[in-house]
Amino acid sequence: MYSAKPNARHDDVPRLGILVTNLGTPDAPTTPALRRYLAEFLGDPRVVEINRPLWWLLLHGVILRTRPRKSAAAYREVWEEGGSPLLTIGQKQVAGIKERLAKKLKGPFSIELAMRYGNPSIRDGLRKLREEGAERILVLPLYPQYSATTVGSTYDAVFDELKQWRFIPELRLIGQYADDPGYIESLANTIREHWDQHGKAEKMLMSFHGMPRRYLLNGDFYHCQCQKTARLVAEHLGMADDEWQVTFQSLFGREVWLQPYTDETVEALAKSGMKKLDVICPGFSADCLETLEEIEGENAEIFEEHGGESLRYIRALNDRDDHLDMLTNLVLDHVKGWPEASNKIKRSRRDPKATRERAAAMGCEY
Ligand SMILES: C=CC1=C(C)c2cc3[nH]c(cc4nc(cc5[nH]c(cc1n2)c(C)c5CCC(=O)O)C(CCC(=O)O)=C4C)c(C)c3C=C
Ligand SMILES: [Fe+2]
Numbered sequence: 239m240y241s242a243k244p245n246a247r248h249d250d251v252p253r254l255g256i257l258v259t260n261l262g263t264p265d266a267p268t269t270p271a272l273r274r275y276l277a278e279f280l281g282d283p284r285v286v287e288i289n290r291p292l293w294w295l296l297l298h299g300v301i302l303r304t305r306p307r308k309s310a311a312a313y314r315e316v317w318e319e320g321g322s323p324l325l326t327i328g329q330k331q332v333a334g335i336k337e338r339l340a341k342k343l344k345g346p347f348s349i350e351l352a353m354r355y356g357n358p359s360i361r362d363g364l365r366k367l368r369e370e371g372a373e374r375i376l377v378l379p380l381y382p383q384y385s386a387t388t389v390g391s392t393y394d395a396v397f398d399e400l401k402q403w404r405f406i407p408e409l410r411l412i413g414q415y416a417d418d419p420g421y422i423e424s425l426a427n428t429i430r431e432h433w434d435q436h437g438k439a440e441k442m443l444m445s446f447h448g449m450p451r452r453y454l455l456n457g458d459f460y461h462c463q464c465q466k467t468a469r470l471v472a473e474h475l476g477m478a479d480d481e482w483q484v485t486f487q488s489l490f491g492r493e494v495w496l497q498p499y500t501d502e503t504v505e506a507l508a509k510s511g512m513k514k515l516d517v518i519c520p521g522f523s524a525d526c527l528e529t530l531e532e533i534e535g536e537n538a539e540i541f542e543e544h545g546g547e548s549l550r551y552i553r554a555l556n557d558r559d560d561h562l563d564m565l566t567n568l569v570l571d572h573v574k575g576w577p578e579a580s581n582k583i584k585r586s587r588r589d590p591k592a593t594r595e596r597a598a599a600m601g602c603e604y
């Protein structure tokens with residue numbers, strides 16, 4: 239049985255729905271919450287693409303017995319009063335985009351934050367949009383670079399939910415914005431502000447989340463989009479080739495991942511005598527465990543342990559005004575051609591009494 243909007247009425251005003259998504263985060267920095275979260279995340283075949291039965295045994299037999307405790311301790315280091323940074327920042331981002339859209343969109347719209355894993359879920363976000371009357375939905379995954387492991391998997395979750403609906407909304411998906419001029423400019427702005435405050439370091443690493451190299455060889459061009467973002471930022475800032483470098487972080491498992499690795503590069507640069515190093519993570523639209531604990535925490539320690547003086551982590555774009563302006567413009571570009579209030583006008587021209595009588599004759603509550 240396909241599901242429908244509860245208490246659907248024939249005179250509902252159709253709205254535009256915007257679902258802003260990110261990866262997701264555990265509900266609490268505890269071992270049981272991490273076990274639930276990692277089981278969902280690492281059980282996703284888009285994320286770990288190996289033989290399913292073998293992976294299931296390894297995941298449930300080994301990884302979920304050991305990693306949740308370790309990961310919970312790491313999450314405790316970054317946890318805030320309102321929850322995980324990825325979630326609290328996501329809430330601020332959505333509130334900021336909503337405020338901006340309210341000034342620019344003529345028709346009614348609703349916007350919801352949803353997470354690919356954990357809460358608030360994509361299923362709940364889509365259902366909320368449906369309850370609010372959304373008949374057209376735009377999905378904006380907050381990943382600037384497309385990867386099947388992130389954006390592709392988000393689409394899977396959207397399709398899995400929508401295929402159970404009776405009325406399937408018109409759907410648009412934003413796949414990537416790796417070379418969007420507003421995004422590049424926001425990154426350049428935040429770097430310039432950092433330089434104004436702290437001066438330039440000897441080098442800047444642009445560190446992106448990694449993935450197994452095999453995925454690139456099988457056609458996931460995330461790597462190329464990361465390179466493009468980094469090149470455009472460097473060009474925008476007029477940086478010489480030896481002033482910056484792309485690296486990949488957050489390795490998981492024993493396979494070869496995209497290289498060079500951030501931690502190995504940080505260590506090598508410190509050993510080579512470098513004293514000041516800037517690191518930015520352009521692929522993370524919000525600060526999270528991978529930036530705060532891994533880069534600002536672990537990698538800064540690695541740098542200092544091997545002779546460096548200070549690794550200065552440049553925060554993610556988070557809820558900066560230029561970032562929220564850029565994301566709002568991205569939404570506006572992608573809803574072009576979708577009529578704003580025309581359906582409302584059409585419906586109001588109908589004879590409500592006659593429509594109600596016809597509906598009642600069919601046993602339908604109008
Ligand atoms: C197992 C393989 C993983 C792949 C492939 C992967 C790709 C990938 N991830 C992000 C963004 C984020 N990942 C985050 C956390 C995280 N990532 C993995 C594993 C893979 N990611 C794990 C196991 C974890 C959980 C933490 C841990 O136990 O170490 C996060 C942070 C979430 C948070 O709550 O703060 C983000 C964001 C991208 C962009 C990407 C591929 C391009
Ligand atoms: Fe990840």
Ligand SMILES: [Fe+2]
Pocket residue numbers: 488489527528532
């Ligand atoms: Fe990590």
